[in-house]
Amino acid sequence: MNQAYSFQESKSITRVNAFIRSTYNWMAVGLALTGVTSYYVSHSPALMQLFLGNPIMPLILFIGLIFLCGFLSARVHKMQASTATGLYTMLTVVYGIILAPIFLSYTDSSIATTFFIASATFI
Secondary structure, three states: OHHHHHHHHHHHHHHHHHHHHHHHHHHHHHHHHHHHHHHHHHOOHHHHHHHHOOOOHHHHHHHHHHHHHHHHHHHHHHOOHHHHHHHHHHHHHHHHHHHOOHHHHOOHHHHHHHHHHHHHHHO
């Protein structure tokens, strides 16, 4: 009887570990997408002008970011997985656009090191 309880407990721990691993993998993918988006936008003068040239655009992006984050948090249990994945991808891209000016302030190697270390902690 005690052995069956141990088996059930082991099965539960395995499921929890798989869920945590999956969550960390999604976080690492989101962080990588944010970094790639930031790099691409910061190295494109046309995109920098489009997103950050107008003084109102950063405010619109920030409000959109808050809206996306709130909407995704409130509705994630009620939407399909593909919709949640698409919104999460959009959220990470908007984060990347907002964080693009950081690439103008710091060297590419220091930013890459930071993103690599942060991504490695999730894996």
